[in-house]
């Protein structure tokens with residue numbers, strides 16, 4: 001397996017600009033405007049490899065923050 005690196009902050013985007021194949025992990029905590037990671041995703045995934053790993057780690061730990069990213 002290759003090393004997964006954190007996506008560049010430059011790819012971050014808003015819901016209006018979010019496209020298919022862009023990571024929909026919310027990186028901001030502001031309620032007025034959600035900022036999404038925007039990193040490139042793999043086919044069939046909602047998240048870039050970096051956040052996919054993060055989300056899976058959280059779900060394995062029983063975290064409930066996951067629902068926030070699925071809205």
Ligand SMILES: [Zn+2]
Pocket residue numbers: 007023024025037038039047048049050051052
């Ligand atoms: Zn991401």
